[in-house]
Amino acid sequence: DLGSDVEIDADVAENVDEDDLLGGLKIETTDEIPVPDRLVDQVIGQEHARDVIMKAAKQRRHVMMIGSPGTGKSMLAKAMSELLPREELQDVLVYHNPDDGNRPKVRTVPAGKGDQIVEAHKEEARKRNQMRSFLMWIIIAVVLGYSLIIAQQVLLGILAAGIIYLAFRYGSRGSDAMIPNLIVNNADQKSAPFQDATGAHAGALLGDVRHDPFQSGGMETPSHDRVEPGAIHKSNKGVLFIDEINTLDVRSQQHLMTAIQEGEFSITGQSERSSGAMVQTEPVPTDFIMIAAGNLDAMENMHPALRSRIKGYGYEVYMDDTIQDTPEMRRKYARFVAQEVTNDGRLPHFTEEAVEELILEARRRAGRKGHLTLEFRNLGGLVRVAGDIARGENAELTTRDHVLQAKRRARSIEQQIADQYIERRKDYELSVNDGFVTGRVNGLAVMGEDSGIMLPVMAEVTPSQGPGQVIATGQLKEMAEESVQNVSAIIKKFSNQDLSEMDVHVQFVQTGQQGVDGDSASITVATAVISALEDIPIDQSVAMTGSLSVRGDVLPVGGVTHKIEAAAKAGCSTVIIPAANEQDVMIEDEYKEMVDIIPVSHISEVLDVALEGEPEKDSLVDRLKSITGSALNKGQGV
Numbered sequence: 001d002l003g004s005d006v007e008i009d010a011d012v013a014e015n016v017d018e019d020d021l022l023g024g025l026k027i028e029t030t031d032e033i034p035v036p037d038r039l040v041d042q043v044i045g046q047e048h049a050r051d052v053i054m055k056a057a058k059q060r061r062h063v064m065m066i067g068s069p070g071t072g073k074s075m076l077a078k079a080m081s082e083l084l085p086r087e088e089l090q091d092v093l094v095y096h097n098p099d100d101g102n103r104p105k106v107r108t109v110p111a112g113k114g115d116q117i118v119e120a121h122k123e124e125a126r127k128r129n130q131m132r133s134f135l136m137w138i139i140i141a142v143v144l145g146y147s148l149i150i151a152q153q154v155l156l157g158i159l160a161a162g163i164i165y166l167a168f169r170y171g172s173r174g175s176d177a178m179i180p181n182l183i184v185n186n187a188d189q190k191s192a193p194f195q196d197a198t199g200a201h202a203g204a205l206l207g208d209v210r211h212d213p214f215q216s217g218g219m220e221t222p223s224h225d226r227v228e229p230g231a232i233h234k235s236n237k238g239v240l241f242i243d244e245i246n247t248l249d250v251r252s253q254q255h256l257m258t259a260i261q262e263g264e265f266s267i268t269g270q271s272e273r274s275s276g277a278m279v280q281t282e283p284v285p286t287d288f289i290m291i292a293a294g295n296l297d298a299m300e301n302m303h304p305a306l307r308s309r310i311k312g313y314g315y316e317v318y319m320d321d322t323i324q325d326t327p328e329m330r331r332k333y334a335r336f337v338a339q340e341v342t343n344d345g346r347l348p349h350f351t352e353e354a355v356e357e358l359i360l361e362a363r364r365r366a367g368r369k370g371h372l373t374l375e376f377r378n379l380g381g382l383v384r385v386a387g388d389i390a391r392g393e394n395a396e397l398t399t400r401d402h403v404l405q406a407k408r409r410a411r412s413i414e415q416q417i418a419d420q421y422i423e424r425r426k427d428y429e430l431s432v433n434d435g436f437v438t439g440r441v442n443g444l445a446v447m448g449e450d451s452g453i454m455l456p457v458m459a460e461v462t463p464s465q466g467p468g469q470v471i472a473t474g475q476l477k478e479m480a481e482e483s484v485q486n487v488s489a490i491i492k493k494f495s496n497q498d499l500s501e502m503d504v505h506v507q508f509v510q511t512g513q514q515g516v517d518g519d520s521a522s523i524t525v526a527t528a529v530i531s532a533l534e535d536i537p538i539d540q541s542v543a544m545t546g547s548l549s550v551r552g553d554v555l556p557v558g559g560v561t562h563k564i565e566a567a568a569k570a571g572c573s574t575v576i577i578p579a580a581n582e583q584d585v586m587i588e589d590e591y592k593e594m595v596d597i598i599p600v601s602h603i604s605e606v607l608d609v610a611l612e613g614e615p616e617k618d619s620l621v622d623r624l625k626s627i628t629g630s631a632l633n634k635g636q637g638v
């Protein structure tokens with residue numbers, strides 16, 4: 001059966017509270033959660049991919065897996081190797097070829113036999129050498145005796161003994177050449193082999209023959225002894241996994257195709273100028289199941305023939321990035337923590353609250369309502385950092401506090417830059433979080449994927465000499481122009497002022513930051529411009545994010561959770577967000593008490609909250625409401 005659930009009592013399972021973060025699982029620590037033996041049962045989510053893997057294992061088909069990093073592609077490939085029959089495994093031996101030293105012979109025997117054969121050869125060689133030694137010492141004794149006693153020639157005797165000694169030593173090398181080289185040894189394999197050849201160079205993938213600096217004169221290593229297997233040979237009867245398949249050079253992709261097609265592939269020296277290049281073995285079996293992986297990009301750039309080969313003889317699967325957040329799934333996430341702790345072997349188990357915090361984090365990282373992230377590698381990283389912190393404190397268990405610390409420590413580069421940035425601004429008192437200022441709005445932006453920063457915007461409006469212009473600096477110029485355009489359409493309707501006759505200056509305070517996404521700052525710019533135009537101050541304890549339509553509707557944006565947290569950190573007490581984003585808010589409890597979150601659907605509501613409460617403002621907001629009634633009639637009162 002697919003994907004074992006975490007066992008809980010049936011009557012409990014039926015009455016699980018939807019909000020229960022552990023999905024009805026009653027545990028004090030993750031120690032109490034049993035971890036399945038088979039890797040395939042440890043895989044969480046990816047129902048489709050897991051189904052395919054199990055089918056492909058039975059039918060011996062190749063699989064192409066496309067998806068985000070850390071979602072379980074290599075885990076599934078490894079799981080597949082555990083499902084393949086162990087009985088079919090083989091050992092591979094390479095023998096000296098007396099007819100042609102550069103064409104070593106290859107023999108395949110059942111797993112475990114290889115070792116025995118090599119041992120037998122060694123034993124024989126040992127016996128032979130003993131015989132030879134024995135013979136040698138007798139001859140030396142006789143010759144020495146003869147030259148010393150009969151011919152009375154000491155030097156001659158020693159010389160003769162030396163020559164005899166060397167002759168025997170040299171001669172005995174020949175018998176070593178008879179010992180075969182065991183290049184694939186499956187004697188101790190508990191399951192079919194799994195080879196990860198991601199990023200492997202040609203030699204590691206296709207096998208190689210080492211260079212021999214002494215190519216003649218009796219000092220050379222026999223060629224069969226210099227043969228080294230590649231991943232395609234070591235994965236015989238098992239699984240060959242290659243991630244980022246498109247980065248494999250074309251020549252290797254072609255050879256890989258040959259190996260798949262023929263089921264065998266000779267080993268030769270990979271570097272042309274080495275003596276190994278003269279050597280080529282008989283074909284070595286390469287009967288592996290290929291699992292190629294990558295992101296969508298990989299598929300476009302991989303060798304088309306290789307792709308069609310895999311497709312023609314197998315399956316293609318797309319990995320999920322997120323999964324529906326259900327009680328059953330949350331129980332599995334709790335088991336995930338247990339799995340990571342067990343597999344690592346050194347981390348203290350997690351308390352119930354620590355697991356709950358991790359599940360909250362899986363929700364936050366999903367970036368999608370009602371879903372959990374399936375990017376488990378990152379989540380596993382968080383488990384390990386939290387566990388390491390606990391271990392560093394000699395704590396018996398990993399607690400929620402350790403998880404929170406780990407989250408702070410395991411911050412992305414973007415988050416670390418944002419932190420520094422906030423610090424630096426504090427030094428220069430660039431963040432303003434109280435009082436009222438005309439034309440200045442605390443906007444919010446996202447850096448990278450998961451890091452919010454406060455991004456103040458200042459606007460000034462001056463009569464223009466010629467046609468009005470929008471004067472903005474930096475990379476956000478386009479966005480500023482667009483939102484001024486949108487807001488000017490609205491302003492035209494309620495004000496005598498014609499923005500097209502004005503110069504509007506928009507300044508993003510101290511951006512200079514790479515990777516700031518300004519797309520969602522258009523209500524910020526609009527609010528700053530209206531404030532400047534009407535000369536009404538703005539409440540600086542308010543921060544905001546939202547996109548703006550020509551009709552004044554506030555449209556949803558990305559990253560609200562990170563933005564709200566950034567506003568709270570910067571000391572703001574109110575955050576305006578698009579009403580459509582309300583469901584995406586997953587801030588940590590710590591921040592909940594620090595800020596009021598106000599969802600809005602129209603620019604008039606933004607002004608209502610942000611502008612200083614004066615008669616001008618009320619009439620302005622009223623006017624705005626009246627001219628854009630269409631948007632407000634839907635009646636989203638907040």
Ligand code: ADP
Nearest residue numbers: 042043044069070071072073074075376377380
């Ligand atoms: P990929 O190959 O997709 O980049 P991996 O299979 O190497 O990702 O995943 C890295 C680690 O993350 C795994 O070793 C495992 O601990 C964890 N992991 C990834 N996906 C899953 C999953 N679906 N279920 C449980 N654990 C997972």
